[in-house]
Amino acid sequence: MKKYIYIYVLCVTVLFGTFGYAQQTPAPKQSEAISIVGATAHIGNGKVIDNATIVFENGKIIRIGSAASTRTSGKRIDAKGKHVYPGFISPNSTLGLVEIDAVRATRDQDETGAFNPHIRSLIAYNAESKVVESCRPNGILIAQITPRGGRVSGTSSIVQLDAWNWEDAAVKVDDAIHINWPNNFTIGRWWLGEERGLRPNKNYPEQVQQIQDVFNESKSYLNGSRSPKNLPYEAMNGLMNGTQKLFVHVDTEKGILDAINFGKKNNVKIVIVGGYQAHKVASTLRQNNVPVLLHRTHYVPEMDDEDYDLSYKKAKILTDAGVLVGLENSGQMERMNTRNLPFLAGTAAAHGLDKEKALQLITSNTAKILGIDAQLGTLEVGKDATLFISEGDALDMRGNILTHAFINGRELSLETHQTELWKRYMKKYEGK
Template identity: 40%
Template sequence: MTASLVVTGFVGAAATPSFAGAQVVIPTAAQDQPVVLKGATIHTVTKGTITNGTIVMERGKITAIGGPEVATPRGAKVVDLTGKHIYPGLIDAYSTVGITEIGAVDVSSDINELGDFNPNVRPEVAVNAESRHIGTTRSAGVLVAFATPGGGLISGLSSAISLEGWTWEEMSMKGAAALNVNWPDPNARPRRGFGGPPGGFGGRPQPAPKTYAEQVEEIKNFFGEARAYRDALKAGQNVRTDARYAAMIPALNGEIPVVVAADGVSQINDAITWAKQEGVKLVIRGGRNALDVAARLKAENVPVILTATMSAPSRSDDAYDEAYATPAALFKAGVKFAIAGDGDALYSYRLPWDAGVAVAFGLPEEEALKAVTINAAEFMGVADKVGSLEVGKEATLVITTGTPLDMTTNIIQSYIQGREIDMNDMQKQFFKKYMEKINQAKKKIAS
């Protein structure tokens, strides 16, 4: 049994073993002085590239962007970035950063809840601001993540978080950003409902395994019940408050997307048909076989969040580069997509390279950059805040020696909402520690 996301908000940082050299990262205070970044090549993503560019950041927002002619506000801190590059902070549209720490320690994981229907689960309240994964993720240029619950058929809401702050309240950008549905797999063995092991507890009979059709019907019924609840409230009827149905109203009204986890062709097709019947805004997550449904995805204007761009072939007759080449093929087919990791907090720092491998296999670099910035922001409803460098948006950006999608690029500094963040992380600390060991050994040999 996992700790409750909604009730406790606990992630087991206290259960993490302590050792010498533990990570110490101090959150930065809110921006209280104008900052001007001058001389860099600015990659706005949506409005082209500016050479010898200038960005002005005030009170956490971008207030001016352009060439060297942009005026410097009085009292501003000016940073010369000649020869460097500035990009929007990267966005992981499918993440568990902050809601899980150590895979082998159950109490440090707040991803899954018991039961099949938990639409009211909101992961932001469980985010551990002290998580070590936050530092390593930020060091790769990933500054915004969508904490996403798992388990069951309707697992809960994705929460958009900025990876800087003392508490989850400071980190929260949008608590209810998307509703997550795990579409059943028609090729999987029938699954049991919650109720214990097949043999039962104390000889009590257990629920019979549920078929694909039964699981899909359960999803349809739950959405129908939530719609009836919404309509009753709208009509002014006296109904008992139900947190699960209430959490679904924004999705039913089209205010937030319904992100459906689906990989197979039949799964994706059935999810699209269902979403049209429900009248909800659909986003497919996973999309391993999305290319086989590309024509319909384009025709129905259904975007995809790809989560397996660096994985091995899924079938014995697939090409070795099936996953690597899928983004380029979807782009050529006119399908809108973002690229995310596989949801493992330990590897969220690899997001830039999930996009970079797609470039190596034919995806234009500018499209790969969009896939981890503005596309993710648009699909998940935060494009008014992040995803590109524009006046009025949050000053969330990375300063680099080159494209962040290349492993050889160094992330020099990041700003989140105008805050010049601490770039320390555990990997850097271990590097320094063991380089010191090597240096001491060299001195000993030399003496």
């Protein structure tokens, strides 16, 4: 009998423990009009409206302007002294694809093989990820979920971060294919008996030609009978007909120039991702209308002769040169650090970039790069009511304190397992 009681208690403990650690329940559909009154509205396109009124209904913004001349409707939120922003957008992210780095069963960001354009990150996206939940209290409400690995990693999709499952989360399905451009330099691999040190990659031309061969084969297949069916080649169709973009992950000056020429040769719209040396070819990027998703600004210089603050001011250098720039956060602990995305933009502002232009790095610029600017990225009539209210400057960790957040007009819970722990331990020390 004791054995059965023990098993029952264990099951109940596991059951309630599981529910206790579950994601917040997604917010219900907007049921009435909502008016945010008195806040400073940061539109996301460089404009600011002081003492603004924003009205949204059925998930869409229906009025925005000065509080003195804009009629309110429905529920009224007094936001005097606060700030309203469009939801921040995190591109090139593996949010929801990995939960715990040390647990293999929770890692679903890549597949075996080098050529995987048919791998779709969207269907692996875990809408109940606790890491995803932790990003919303800092204003990150949209993300481009992107696969990793191989030469052609796969296909990304854009999601909103308050959903029951990947179907509910999808904002734009299969928006782009991602490739990792070969590095024209190599570091001696001691495990293969190579001499250590940086040297030209003698296999670089061959590796670039392999990418071209894949494109040639895909074109031949798509223009032919398509029999027998080849899934990787089928997945390349969006690139060939212009409905998808090619996101090229590349950092070196030569690699970026070669990627631009590759895009022109194959009539493919490309985006440079990472772009560590993009500032060296800024004029070429502008002339060819190639946008850049810059690697995180909180990054140390890689070369001895580089300015210590190069990563901090690179966004300004490219913006001043006329390049369309967004910020991405791939790298070490990228999922957990996604919540710091607004502070990457804040760092760019602290190093010379106008504050509203810095805001565009994670709102309207990124929306344009991802092809979702018709519905997201700015606070404008007709666009999705995906926005938030902050007590202060949302690009500064001291001011980024959200009081309300909405996705398609649905008011989100800003509670997470982290805020629960914070409140728990604050109570412990309140009387001391």
